[in-house]
Amino acid sequence: MEVKKSKWDRLFWTWKPASEREAGDSVVRNLLLHWFPAKVTKESLSFRYSFWLGTVSALLFGILAVTGVVLMFLYVPSVERAYPSVKDLEFTVSFGGFIRAVHRISAHLMVAVVFLHLVRVFWTGAYKNGTATSQNRPFNWILGLALLLITFLLSFTGYLLPWDQLAYWAITVGTNIASAAPLVGDKIRFLFLGGNEIGQNTLLRFYVLHCFFLPTMVLFLFYWHMWRVRKDGGLACVDKLALKQKSENTAPVKSKTYSLLGITRGSTVHVETALVAQDEHTVPSSPNLTRRLLAVMLITLTVVALLAVFVGAPLEEAANPLVTPNPAKAPWYFLWLQELVTDTTIHIGGLTINGALLGGMLVPGLLVLLLGAWPYLDKSSVNSVGVWFAKERRRQNLIFLAVVIFILILTIIGTFLRGPYWKFYWPWQGWPEVPRRF
Amino acid sequence: MNWKNRDWAWIYWSAVVLLLVTGYIFWDQMVPEWGDYQADFKELVASRLGQARAKQVPTGIQQVWVPQLGRADRCTTCHMGVSWKGFESAPEPFRTHSKEILDKHPIAQYGCTVCHSGQGQATDERSAHATMVDHWEDPVLGADLAKTYLVKNREALLQINCNQCHRYDRETKGADYINYAKQLVQQKGCRACHTINGRGGMVGPNLTYIGDQSPEQYDYSRMNGVKTAFAWHLAHFKEPKAMVSTTVMPNFGFGSKEAQSLAMLVLSWKKTNFPVEYIPGAKVGDVPTPEELAKEKQMETGEGAFFVKKTCFICHSVSTLGIESATNIGPDLANAAADVQARFGRTLEDFLAAPTGTMAVVLSTQIHLTPEERAEAISKLKAAYQLKLEQEKTARPKK
Numbered sequence: 001m002e003v004k005k006s007k008w009d010r011l012f013w014t015w016k017p018a019s020e021r022e023a024g025d026s027v028v029r030n031l032l033l034h035w036f037p038a039k040v041t042k043e044s045l046s047f048r049y050s051f052w053l054g055t056v057s058a059l060l061f062g063i064l065a066v067t068g069v070v071l072m073f074l075y076v077p078s079v080e081r082a083y084p085s086v087k088d089l090e091f092t093v094s095f096g097g098f099i100r101a102v103h104r105i106s107a108h109l110m111v112a113v114v115f116l117h118l119v120r121v122f123w124t125g126a127y128k129n130g131t132a133t134s135q136n137r138p139f140n141w142i143l144g145l146a147l148l149l150i151t152f153l154l155s156f157t158g159y160l161l162p163w164d165q166l167a168y169w170a171i172t173v174g175t176n177i178a179s180a181a182p183l184v185g186d187k188i189r190f191l192f193l194g195g196n197e198i199g200q201n202t203l204l205r206f207y208v209l210h211c212f213f214l215p216t217m218v219l220f221l222f223y224w225h226m227w228r229v230r231k232d233g234g235l236a237c238v239d240k241l242a243l244k245q246k247s248e249n250t251a252p253v254k255s256k257t258y259s260l261l262g263i264t265r266g267s268t269v270h271v272e273t274a275l276v277a278q279d280e281h282t283v284p285s286s287p288n289l290t291r292r293l294l295a296v297m298l299i300t301l302t303v304v305a306l307l308a309v310f311v312g313a314p315l316e317e318a319a320n321p322l323v324t325p326n327p328a329k330a331p332w333y334f335l336w337l338q339e340l341v342t343d344t345t346i347h348i349g350g351l352t353i354n355g356a357l358l359g360g361m362l363v364p365g366l367l368v369l370l371l372g373a374w375p376y377l378d379k380s381s382v383n384s385v386g387v388w389f390a391k392e393r394r395r396q397n398l399i400f401l402a403v404v405i406f407i408l409i410l411t412i413i414g415t416f417l418r419g420p421y422w423k424f425y426w427p428w429q430g431w432p433e434v435p436r437r438f
Numbered sequence: 439m440n441w442k443n444r445d446w447a448w449i450y451w452s453a454v455v456l457l458l459v460t461g462y463i464f465w466d467q468m469v470p471e472w473g474d475y476q477a478d479f480k481e482l483v484a485s486r487l488g489q490a491r492a493k494q495v496p497t498g499i500q501q502v503w504v505p506q507l508g509r510a511d512r513c514t515t516c517h518m519g520v521s522w523k524g525f526e527s528a529p530e531p532f533r534t535h536s537k538e539i540l541d542k543h544p545i546a547q548y549g550c551t552v553c554h555s556g557q558g559q560a561t562d563e564r565s566a567h568a569t570m571v572d573h574w575e576d577p578v579l580g581a582d583l584a585k586t587y588l589v590k591n592r593e594a595l596l597q598i599n600c601n602q603c604h605r606y607d608r609e610t611k612g613a614d615y616i617n618y619a620k621q622l623v624q625q626k627g628c629r630a631c632h633t634i635n636g637r638g639g640m641v642g643p644n645l646t647y648i649g650d651q652s653p654e655q656y657d658y659s660r661m662n663g664v665k666t667a668f669a670w671h672l673a674h675f676k677e678p679k680a681m682v683s684t685t686v687m688p689n690f691g692f693g694s695k696e697a698q699s700l701a702m703l704v705l706s707w708k709k710t711n712f713p714v715e716y717i718p719g720a721k722v723g724d725v726p727t728p729e730e731l732a733k734e735k736q737m738e739t740g741e742g743a744f745f746v747k748k749t750c751f752i753c754h755s756v757s758t759l760g761i762e763s764a765t766n767i768g769p770d771l772a773n774a775a776a777d778v779q780a781r782f783g784r785t786l787e788d789f790l791a792a793p794t795g796t797m798a799v800v801l802s803t804q805i806h807l808t809p810e811e812r813a814e815a816i817s818k819l820k821a822a823y824q825l826k827l828e829q830e831k832t833a834r835p836k837k
Contacts, residue, residue: 084510084559091512091561092499098463164573288442295445298452305459316573323652435653435665437575437705438583 015287023284033290035226039282040289043237049124049388050235052296053117057151059300060110061218067103068211075161077207079200082163083318090315097312104313106304107155111333114151118144118371122400125384125393127375129232130239131246137236138375140228145372147221150214152333157210159331160203168319169328171198171206177330177337180356197321236386241281243382326420335414336407337364342422367403471562472499475516479532486524499561504549506713511549511558513566521545539612553599555579575653587668589698591615601706603716606635618695619703626690634707642687649708657681671701736760744818745771748805758825759818768796775823786816 013026013033024038043049074093076085089096121127127141160171175198179189194201233239316325330338337360344355374396384390389397419425420432476497484492500514519525519532526534535545543553551558556578560566568574569582577583579595589595597613604610609617623629629638632645653667660681661673673680675697678687692700714720726734737746742759745751751761753768761771769777778789790812793801801807807815 080508087559091559091565094467095463291442291445291449295448295452298449298456302452302455302459305456309459309462317575320652323654326654433665434572435656435658435667437653437667438569438577438579438586 013286013290015291017284017286020284023286026286033286035230036285036289037230037234038285040285041234041238041241041281042283043241043281044235045283045289045292049237049386051116051120052292053113053120055293055296056300057110057114057117058222059297060106060113060304061222063106063301063304064103064110065215067099067106068215070099071103072211077161077203079163079203082161082203086162086164086315098308101308101311101313102304105307105311107158108332109304109307111151111155114148115333118148119400119404122374123397124236124386124388125378125380125390126236126386128236128378128380128382128385130236130385131242131382132233132239135232136228137232140225140232141375142372143221143225143228145368147218147225149368150217150221154210154214154218155333156331157206157214160198160206161210162315163203163319165316165319165323165325166314168198168321169325170330171202173328173330173338174334177334177341177356177360180354180360182357182361185361238386239382240386243385327418327422329414329418332411332415335418336410339410339414339418472515475531476518479518482519482525482528482532483522502545502549504547504552506547506716507549507552509549509551509558511551512561513550513554513556513558514545515561516563516566517550551576552602554596555599586664587672587698588694590695594698595702598702598706601703602708602710603712604718605706606717606719615695615699615702616706619699622696622700623703631687645704645707647707647709649705668701668705671704672697675700733762737762742818742822744814748807748811748815750805756819756822758822758829771819772822772826774819786819790816 013030014022017023017026027033027036027038071089074085074089074096076082086100089100091097093099121141121144127137129135129137156171156174160167175189175192178192179185181188190196192202192205193199194205229235329335340359340363341355342359344359346353346355378393378396380390380392380396384392413424416427417424425431476495480492480495483495495518499512500518502511502514503509504511514520517531517533519528520535521540522534524534525532528534549558550556555576557566557568557574557576560568565571565574567578567580567582569577579598581592583589584592584595587595591614594615597616600610600613601616604613604616608620623634628634628645631639631641632643633640634645636646651667653665656667656670658665658670660683661670663669670681674682675690675692677689678685679689690696714722737743737751737760740760742751742756742761745754745756745759745761750756750771751763753763753765754771755761755763755766756771758772775786778784778786782789782794789797790801790807
């Protein structure tokens with residue numbers, strides 16, 4: 001029986017579908033839902049497998065885009081006007097301080113969440129291909145890695161824009177580390193700064209990178225990332241289910257989804273995909289996936305809003321190239337590098353071997369290269385795809401854990417335990433009082 | 439609870455919290471601190487000046503924008519009585535600003551913070567006064583700070599800002615602490631060792647822009663109590679060796695008043711970028727040379743002064759009386775006695791009584807001569823012609 005639909009129903013979809021057909025129809029018919037599969041495994045929806053970190057990253061990016069556009073109407077990217085325009089945001093623009101705080105908090109959270117997403121994917125072996133053809137998860141891992149690096153850059157470029165002491169000197173430290181690269185270091189720094197020192201050219205470059213170039217790249221890579229997730233048959237935990245079914249001697253599920261289009265790599269007409277027996281493990285995406293997505297969305301928004309109210313966004317004195325704050329620190333997610341630079345800087349007599357090359361370039365460079373190549377080096381079997389801490393991958397997971405802890409410890413030391421002159425202070429030791437004019 | 443219901447629980451609880459946060463943000467926006475002050479001021483105006491005047495009290499954030507100084511001062515959002523008459527004895531923040539100083543420094547051209555310091559853009563008291571907040575280096579120079587530093591005159595500290603523009607004054611009316619400090623600089627011969635305002639000795643540090651030195655750049659290691667640049671200077675003026683053990687600066691036996699005045703003076707020595715019209719005594723312009731001035735004086739007071747006074751000199755020189763026209767549109771009047779006869783066939787007296795041509799227009803519209811003045815003109819012109827004849831006589835034999 002054809003039910004007459006109102007315009008409202010055409011625009012949206014039912015949260016209480018009467019049949020699976022109606023549930024699937026919502027996904028097919030609606031622009032907002034069309035990128036979801038009609039049915040989704042319960043495991044993929046679970047918090048304990050993925051923590052929904054990828055979704056949270058995307059949501060944070062959405063919050064950043066919306067608040068960022070609002071800020072663009074109010075912020076002036078000029079050396080003379082930038083700082084006063086941020087002050088105006090804080091003092092006179094309606095909700096200006098809150099919007100700025102939301103933007104700042106979301107930016108910090110996005111860096112953290114994207115990193116945690118990478119950690120989750122590593123520990124679950126989710127960058128590995130399962131048994132289905134046309135999968136290329138290692139490549140999607142590289143896309144994700146690129147997204148992480150762009151997230152760093154987005155945050156880093158945004159850091160300069162308020163043009164206060166925090167911004168100015170964090171960018172000074174960051175770009176000085178970049179200049180330690182052999183041969184091209186100074187050129188890289190010049191390219192970033194648009195000159196030999198931070199000034200109007202730098203501000204303009206960072207502004208354009210921050211507001212246009214990098215977000216566009218994120219959008220592009222994000223769509224690619226999502227498209228690959230769908231093409232790889234969903235989350236890696238689905239492959240684990242499929243494998244389990246196989247061992248239980250269930251007949252492989254046939255699918256002809258892509259075969260007619262001739263774009264799969266399989267050699268048979270009927271392609272075996274990672275699809276699992278539907279009734280037992282899957283539920284319709286609408287409303288199960290949409291409901292949980294709504295929940296994640298609201299939780300993310302709530303956390304961001306609360307942090308914005310209670311933590312807020314800092315704004316120090318206007319940038320002053322003549323006065324270096326003590327200590328001068330890079331943004332927190334680069335502080336493990338700054339700490340590493342300190343720890344690898346060696347003084348022998350009057351001779352100083354600068355650690356910037358090792359700590360600032362070689363270590364992070366090698367880490368990124370190694371991360372990118374890892375899926376191709378990881379020879380573990382298909383049994384460890386989509387499994388948290390698979391036995392087979394225990395050693396690499398432990399090494400990865402060690403690296404993560406190492407980075408976290410350096411970050412914590414750099415952020416909380418380094419005071420004036422980069423001296424070490426325990427949390428219970430007060431820093432020397434910062435002198436004032438009056 | 440199954441996972442479907444758990445999702446709904448999360449959704450509802452988050453929605454409730456979000457709603458509360460939204461409510462808080464709106465409340466925060468709608469009930470600003472300055473709203474209370476504006477309501478109080480309105481009440482005050484109503485009680486003293488009546489309801490009709492109370493209606494004229496503005497609402498919302500107030501701002502004095504001074505583009506020349508690059509300042510947007512929002513102090514009047516709370517300090518509403520500043521330019522109202524009749525609140526001279528009202529409690530702050532509603533007191534009328536003292537009039538004498540505003541006459542010379544109109545708010546529209548100066549704003550507030552250029553004299554008082556503080557954070558002009560801020561719209562809450564704590565951030566605006568900035569005596570207790572981090573990250574704003576110029577707190578309002580008012581009673582709070584004066585109390586901290588035991589300055590007897592509670593308003594004295596803002597004289598630091600007077601001296602931003604009045605730096606090169608020997609004495610500035612109303613800036614007694616700064617004036618006293620400037621006297622001390624002369625008496626004690628500070629310039630023997632220090633360069634001040636670009637001149638002086640090289641033994642001690644150059645103090646010309648010492649006020650720009652950042653608070654972090656002082657050595658507080660030998661100092662007790664509050665660590666500020668101002669406190670450092672106070673301690674240093676009282677006993678230089680206590681702050682810098684290796685210094686050769688003598689102890690001048692300064693008391694509190696001397697140390698305070700001098701600390702204020704040295705902190706006022708900053709680079710500024712005020713437009714030149716804000717600096718008293720500073721003149722950019724077309725300054726005449728001494729020769730030009732002497733010539734001008736000679737023309738205005740000499741024998742030919744009459745022709746300057748009556749503006750004849752705009753077109754005519756009177757060469758023998760030392761009057762040089764800038765334009766020389768008309769003929770040299772030293773010749774007039776003979777020249778008028780030659781050109782018009784009339785005597786000078788006759789011509790001036792009934793001029794023709796251009797002079798008819800000029801003498802009827804722009805230069806009005808009374809009969810006495812006409813007589814004076816004629817006698818002066820004749821005298822000038824006599825001089826001319828004598829000069830030619832003495833010049834001729836040389837040929």
